[in-house]
Amino acid sequence: MSDNPTAARRSAIYLLDQILGEGRLLSECLAAGALDRLDPEDRARAQRLTLETLRGLERADRLVGNHLNRTPALTVHNALRLGAVELCHGAAAHGVVNSMVEIVGRSRKHGRLKGLVNAVLRKVAAEGPEAWPKMRVPRLPEWLRDPLVMAWGDETVKGMEQAHFAGAPLDLTVKSGAAMSVGDLLPTGSVRIIDAGQVSALPGYASGDWWVQDAAAALPVRVLAPKAGERILDLCAAPGGKTLQIAAAGAEVTALDISQGRIERVRENLERTGLTAQVVVGDALEHQGQYDAILLDAPCSATGTIRRHPDLPFAKDGSEFGELIELQAQMLSHAWSLLKPGGRLVYCTCSLLPDEGEVQIEDAVQQHSDMQVDRNALDVPGVEEGWITEEGGLRLRPDYWPDRGGMDGFYIARLNKSA
Incomplete structure (x- = not known):
């Protein structure tokens, strides 16, 4: 494991901002050099964290949303999502929480929200790992799910969503x-x-x-x-x-x-x-x-x-x-x-x-x-x-x-x- 997981996490948050905020594909971001400054190990880690967060986004949003009165700025939201996914995949709570607090705290725009990040992720660390496997398999967005259900039926699409969530060998x-x-x-x-x-x-x-x-x-x-x-x-x-x-x-x-x-x-x-x-x-x-x-x-x-x-x-x-x-x-x-x-x-x-x-x-x-x-x-x-x-x-x-x-x-x- 890299000695600097925070660098990979910061890059993963940037990629999530680009995909969820700007509508860019991950391949476009990588071709534009988004991870070029990272060493190969951190580059691979950043990509893996990004993919895991996108696959589990629905579950992460539900866990994080339980402790938010309003949705924060996208970068902060993505830090919370990424942190929640890592915590529910078994990462050490101390390292994840401190890393996300550091990333948000160093931001000029969002530094004041580091206390929120700390509080929310500590609550997710306490309850998330047990709740995660009991939540439904994340669903496709309606723009895609609706035509697929029309073509193949709801049960078949649920099988596809299970395959999407599992990832690919x-x-x-x-x-x-x-x-x-x-x-x-x-x-x-x-x-x-x-x-x-x-x-x-x-x-x-x-x-x-x-x-x-x-x-x-x-x-x-x-x-x-x-x-x-x-x-x-x-x-x-x-x-x-x-x-x-x-x-x-x-x-x-x-x-x-x-x-x-x-x-x-x-x-x-x-x-x-x-x-x-x-x-x-x-x-x-x-x-x-x-x-x-x-x-x-x-x-x-x-x-x-x-x-x-x-x-x-x-x-x-x-x-x-x-x-x-x-x-x-x-x-x-x-x-x-x-x-x-x-x-x-x-x-x-x-x-x-x-x-x-x-x-x-x-x-x-x-x-x-x-x-x-x-x-x-x-x-x-x-x-x-x-x-x-x-x-x-x-x-x-x-x-x-x-x-x-x-x-x-x-x-x-x-x-x-x-x-």
Whole structure:
């Protein structure tokens, strides 16, 4: 443990201010250098504290709110929330309370409230650890919960919320021929590690034997079934897990993404794993060429990734849904024009919303007379019959595999083009 946990806590409070006050995603804050001044241990601790607080925010607010007459300024509120979560996760009360009092006390704007922080957190320390496990699993905000309940039903959404609250283990895709000495093999072929710790310290990292990729995110390429020598386009490729899978199969893959910054991660992953691909920065709607197969991992609400990204429900409000759904339809139509006759295209989104998955495929099949949904392509190891949808796609949800640690929400469909 770091000798200076206060630095990590102060940074976590800043991240919570950005996410809950400014609507910024954690990934945006990190890309902007929010934790660059911390050493690696404190950086990891700050991220972990931020994620734990967001997952338990509803419970923390209830515990803290019992001892407040009015809601304090956001920074002070977030210090109380973070402190409550740490106390209820078993951290020593003396260290947590003193640290939060110090952080708030040093603030020019909020220093006068350090007495409030001290009093509230001491009360939470006395009652919180016993009350915490008896409280309900935190719920999604209404803007997201309501459409999900409409699509899947209340009990299913409660299962998703349980998976979100539990967080996510680390999943790896291992190169063919490489051996992993840690983790458990999942039915779909991914390797899962509980409490992995520092990723770069795991065996096989430096030698490029594997890459991080949620088990659900690894399935689209398995459904695509790339073959050696095929010319394949990976649209919206960053951070590159699917590109690596296609390249490892021996295909000639073009990895395209509109973000210069994100495409660098693709290049880094290719270099570490010793795989090759043509990497292109560009707009998927303007790209030209003819391909044997195409993978379109379309921009989406990312609502299927909340177990790994609990900041998402707080940083967004659903106002972008309509725009994203329209963009997905445009991308699918353009990608179809780049596919050779007799070729195949896998459309996927890491979304829990049918409008970004099942409905898109139903509409696309009506618009393209040479498009057929290939249900047989879903016959890959580990895929269960109950995951296959009426129109022939694959619906994955966080509440699947509850005894194994869940999976990301995903929709996947393979589309064949008439010869």
